[in-house]
Amino acid sequence: MSKLQGLSFGLATVVLVVLATGYFMRDWLPPLKSDRGAIDEAMAATLVVTGLVFIATNLLLAFVAWRYEDHEGAKAAYWHDNTRLEIAWTAVTAVIMFAFLFNALKLWADMTSEAPRDAVVVEVTGQQFRWVVRYPGKDGAFGKTDAAKVDVDTENYIGLDKSDPDAKDDVLMVNDVYLPVGKPAAVRIRSTDVIHSFFLPNFRVKQDALPGMTTKTWFIPKVEGDYEIACAEHCGLGHYKMKGQLHVLSPDAFEAKLVELGPAAPEAPAGSPNQASE
Amino acid sequence: MPAEALEDRAKETPTHSGGGRPESRCGAPGGDPGPGGTGILGDPALFGVCAFLGTVTMLFVGMTSAYMVRRASADWRPLAPPAILWLNTGALLASSAALEVARRRFRGWDLPAARTWVAVTGLLGALFVAGQYGAWRALAAQGIFLASNPHSSFFYVLTGLHGLHLLGGLAWFAAVASRLRRMTLTPGEDGLRLFAVYWHFLAGLWVYLLLVLFVL
Amino acid sequence: MAHAEAHAAEAHAPQAFIWKYVFSKDHKVIGVQYYVTAMLMALIAGLLAMLIRLQVGFPEATWPTLGKLLPRGFSDGIMSPEFYAMLFTMHGTIMVFFVLSTAPVSGFGNVLIPLQVGWRDMAFPFLNALSYWTFLPGCIIILASFFVGAGAAAGGWTSYPPLSALQGAVPGSGTGQTLWIVGMVFFIASFTMGGLNFLTTILNLRTKGMSLTRLPLTMWAMLLVAVLGLLSFPSLVAGCILLLFDRHFGTSFYLPSGLILTNVPLLNPDGTPLHAGGSPLLWQHLFWFLGHPEVYILMLPALGFTSDILSTFCRKPIFGYKSMVGAMVSIGALSFLVWGHHMFVSGMNPYLGMAFAVFTMLIAVPSAVKVFNWLATLWGSRIQYRTPVFWALGVVSLFISGGLSGIWLGQSAVDIPLHDTYFVVAHFHLIMAGAALFGVFGATAYWFPKMFGRMMNETLGKAHFWFTFVAYYCTFFPMHYIGIAGHMRRIYASGRPIGYYEFLEPLQEINVFITRSALVLGASQLLFFVNFFWSAFKGPKASENPWNAAGLEWTTPSPPGHGNWPGEIPEVHRWPYDYSVPDAPKDFVPQTDPAPIGARAGGH
Incomplete structure (x- = not known):
């Protein structure tokens, strides 16, 4: 038995x-x-x-x-070293x-190495319970943000300071990230309230978003399509529905998309201005 | 708090071995493979106090590391130490010294002198606590409060934490002093030993905090 | 002579019920108090886990009856997300600190230390009683937090600020979080008092002949646990103090500027930021500097119990005593150097991440050594299948399973997709929670005679083991799969209609399976409670040494009286693992037997 x-x-x-x-x-x-x-x-x-x-x-x-x-009759050995x-x-x-x-x-x-210099730069800011997405526009520079300038009516959730010259061509969106296929994408990750975690299951990417500091990650999207962005760090009651979409487009479609979304007519945003054509 | 409890225990031990509990009979220290019979291993109460100080040390190590991390941030504005702190430091160090003198007198059977020096120890300790409160008041008078800037936050938190340990030490001191008055400590045997370890530690800890906060 | 002493000891024992069983200073009574309190806390935390699983398994279901029982957590029979967050927060907190740090360490540590090292009581009995009476208010405060304001803390058991620091970030971050901090401070104070006692008793107060190399491995584990606790818990105290100041007094240790909560910037009336310059990562460092040694505080006692139980029931000395001790010491030392592996994707400097990965992989080596030593102990043995040995084998099995998944998570790059998913939940429930829990059950069955003077029921015990073992694997092993598939932890609902993620939808059927297994696991614990209470009062009376074990504790009566040994404390002449010694009259040689047989007898 x-x-x-x-x-x-x-x-x-x-x-x-x-x-x-x-x-x-x-x-x-x-x-x-x-x-x-x-x-x-x-x-x-x-x-x-x-x-x-x-x-x-x-x-x-x-x-x-x-x-x-x-x-019956069993005997254990005596050895111990x-x-x-x-x-x-x-x-x-x-x-x-x-x-x-x-x-x-x-x-x-x-x-965890530095992103290549020709990478497409995008900023993602976690907020209870959405991802605010920002492109620097053709000047390649992000405008200043100031919590006091938050304006819900214009969807300026991160308090972008519109008086800053760098902010003029910044593109702001909520929950949608667009990236060109085959090009390195450098993501600046921030938060304005609690800790979130920027998680792309299909891309093996995960990086916490912390208030008060900017974390970074980079990767190369390989296949066009729409993918889910999740929050992987408990961030409050809406943690389970803090979902975004990552749209990987062909380079042409990506540039067209930015033109469509941008305030002016920005070229592909880039770390340095002359690399967009590579 | 645990320190006082340890002291209670130290007080109990003689009664127990004299009374019904036969614990002193067995495992006589000094047996060869048995527990260490000499030094700190032969002295559970001293060992317990030292272990407790080890854990207090870790508390301040944790605080120090937080302080180092925080000091690296951009909004750090160093605070000028209130002048009274140096007087306080002197009082606490003198208190430690007085305690040592008291112990020496005590071991030499000079009870009246021992009592005087014990009183001096306590007085200087209380003076230190009052002085620390004075330092808080001095800062507050300059408009520097707990939440004013990171350095002031750490100053208030660390001095407060040290002060709480010191108040615990004063409570312990009160127990020791009253026992001394009631003559339940045997001269020559130096019943101030455990308290002295704790008291000197607090003096050393204060010098360390002063260095971390204002010198390093 | 011995009789006179025995009478003296008995006469000295307190007689009134309240001094004998309530405010007792006797280590065995305090140990049992700790143990029973911890097990009742386990019952509560286990019920919380059942509720968590109901929600995750059947997010769209309504529970009218539960809604009536817990009106604050349900609306129209549907569990609210805030209640769900409180459930997982409090389940983790209670299980880690108030159950699995308490039952094996404070419970069995108190019962066993004087019995196994040979002393009348702990070094500081008053401090010991004070420790329990500090722990109990801690339990009450933690439980009371469910009934205050917006409810219990809901920021996860790790309480990361700003979620735990900003009172508006999540409902439980109001009074609930304050009580969480206060409860933890009580717990840590009690653990510190216990740790001082453990350390002092084991190092200073041993009977004649009980050298360190003759200590049972359980005692080595307790010694290390005390050291780990005393050195690591202060870090959490420091963290909690700073958190309290950030929460209530406007300081900025963890809180940076630029905070915006639900579209409202946190500013002073004059427009300056309410907080500035703090770093949320600081808390994570302070927390995990405790958090990782804490894992071994839970596990080491279970590893000690397992070694003692295996040796007894295998009728064979433990294999590699010295390497077992060495492994535990190195695990303990390394546990202070690996905390950053909880923070690989936290934004910590990647070079630090590398260092932590190195130490994390290193800690796998002594862990593997322990498994090999246990297998070598079993090899060539003569296993007597009584209840305790099943639990010990269970610990070995869980330690293997959970340890291997640690190799996945320890590789920092592989951790990226797995971090904060159910893979991690699977990993720590198998290795930390599972090993500790199985160790406690094994120790309960094994040392029950010394706690209550009676034997536990074997049939119930074995049934409890098999149900628990199978249900435990069925509950936690599938979590690896959904974790690899990306299922995040701590989400209220995954698939539709309530959940939001398409990639989680196919995983829902596994979630249902896990929930069903968890319910079986929970229900099986009834067998334990029935067995425990029935045996404690009605079980067959135990003899002094019912398992024919060699350890010193088996030379005392069951249960031992006040003062533990009726006569003098016996002198020890050998290690506690002399089983099946050739030429010995019986198949075990008690530690107190001076006969010059066996390898570890005589003077070394």
């Missing part, structure tokens, strides 16, 4: 988890639409290694639980960890 319990112990986990993993694999990562495929690869490699370790250790656990069950064995498995674990670490740090350095 309890022999069964010992065996079922380890097997229960392995069988449950392996079956479930097979079944749920259809809900793997959301389809990748950016240049951050390396994250997916790192994750797949981690899945294989941790999965094998998981199965091996659980099978071992199931085996010992079944094999060493107490019975094996320095060579202990050093061996410590070293092996350390090597595996460092392999993961090496790869992860390389990816991390790439992803």
Whole structure:
């Protein structure tokens, strides 16, 4: 009876988890639409290694639980140290960890590096419970903001100071981000109230938005289409509906879109003026 | 608060070993593989006080790191220290010194002198607390309040926190002094030891805070 | 002689009910008080979890009965988003601090430390009683917050400002958040008093022969937990003090300028900003400097229990005692250097992120060593399948599962998509909450004789284990999948009609499955409560050493009287893991047996 319990112990986990993993694999990562495929690869490699370790250790656990069950005449061994064995498995674990670490740090350095200079710059400001989107316009400079200048009627939710010359051609929108396909996109992320997190599931992008500071991330959208922007940090009652849309357009359509939205007729906004044509 | 409780315990111990609880019988310190019989490991109450001071230290380490982070921001405007702080510092350091003199007199069986120096210790400690309050008043008179600027916020919070620990120390001091008057401390055995550790720590902590707030 | 002493000890014990069981200074009574209070808090926090899962699993459903029972949380039978936010905030807070830091540490720590190191009581019994009577008001304050103003704190258990600092940011950020802070300060004060006692007792007061290398691994865990608590909790106190000043006295430690709340700028009457220059990241650093050691405060005792239980029921010495201690010490030390892995995407300097990733991956090594040591302990053993060993095996299993997902999250780049999703929820429920909870259940079954002098029911115990084990995996393992698919934490509804995200819609059926499993998990705990209360009063009386265990605590009566040993405290001659020693008359050699057999006998 309890022999069964010992065996079922380890097997229960392995069988449950392996079956479930097979079944749920259809809900793997959301389809990748950016240049951050390396994250997916790192994750797949981690899945294989941790999965094998998981199965091996659980099978071992199931085996010992079944094999060493107490019975008539059973005798337990008396040993409790094996320095060579202990050093061996410590070293092996350390090597595996460092392999993961090496790869992860390389990816991390790439992803947190400065955006290329020709990147399209867009600013996203989290507010309970919307994303205010801003393009700098053709001057490539964002106008000053001042909380005292908030005006709900003109949808100036972030208090853009219209008297600032840099603000003249700034484009303000709510919840819609437009980006050209194939060009690096540099996102300045801000907040004016609580902490939010700018999350693009299809792009493997996530970066917190904090009041009082500007955080940055950059990536390259690879496929045209409309994608969801989510808030990943609990930001209050409307956290669950703080949804935006990311529209990845062809470069021509993107420029046309900005002209349509802009106050004047801005070219593609760029970090430096002469790179829009690249 | 825990410090007073520790002191209570220290007071209890002799009664217990004399009474029904046979705890002093077993595990006699000094047994070879047993607990350390000498130094701080042979002295649970002292060890407890030191561990408590360790956790108080971490509280101020946490505060210091917050202070360092905050000081790096653009709106930092340094505060001029109210002059009375230097007098206060002198009073607290003198209080610590007086306590040491009291302990020496005490160990030398000179009870009247010990009592005098203990009184001086307490008086100087109380003077320090009053002086700190004076420093708050001096700043407030200049229109510098808790929320005026980040440096003043930290000044009020850190001096307040230190002051609370000091008030706890004064309460402990009152207990020690009253026991001294009732002669329940044995001369030569120096019952001021635990309190002294705490009191000197607070003096050192104050010098540290002063350095962090106004010198470094 | 011994009899005279015993009588003296008994005579010294308080007789009146109120001094014996209520305001007792006896470590065992205080331990049981802590334990029972924590378990009642677990019941409440567990019910909160059930409500959370009802909402996530069936967001469109109406619950008229629940609506009548909890009129403040429901309108027309539909749970309100503010109630949902309070639920997950308070579930986390209560479980992490008031249950899983309390039951294993303050509960079993108090019961076990003097029994396992060989002393009459804790070093400072009065401080110990004071610690419990500080903890209890903390519990009451935390629970009371549900009934004040706009309700309990709703900023998440991490209470990130400005959400927790601006009173208008979320309903619970009014009085509820203030009570949260006050409750936490009470909790931390009580934990500090307990920690001082643990540290002093284990290091200063051990019976003759009980050298550090002869301590049970549970005692090593308690020692480290005390150190971690004493060094890390002050950081949260500092954080809470500053938060309190920002909330009520207009300072700007965490709050920057330029704040706009629901389209209204936060300005002074003269037009200057109400706050300026503060950094919300400062709180996160102070919080997680506690938060990560706190994880190990929860886990280390469970790892200690598991080692002791496995050795006893395997009838085999624990494998690699020294490396077990070394692993725990290095986990404890490294736990102070990894807090930033909670902040990879927080906006912290990416170079700092790299350093934290290094230490995070490093901490996996001692954790793996522990698993291998347990497997080696099991190898060649003779497992007696009683209830405690199931829970111990459960801890091993959960520690493996949860530890492996930690390797995913520790790689800072892989953390980007997984951060703040259900993957994280799965990870910490398996490793931190699961291991701690299973450890507590195992310890309860194992040391019940020393707590109540009776045995727990085996059939109920095993049934409770199997239901819990299967339901636990069914509840938390699928969260990995929805987390990888991007499902954010703490959202009130995911798929339509109430939720907003298309990419979450296909995940709803998994959410339903998780909710059903969670309800089974919750209901299974009834088995425990029935077993616990029935056994405490009606269970069969336990002998002094019902498991034939070698540890020092099994040389006392069950339950031990006031003063623990009727006679002198015995001298210790060996480590507590001498099972199946060749040439020994029985299959275990008690720690007090001076016979020169076994590898760890005699003088070292």
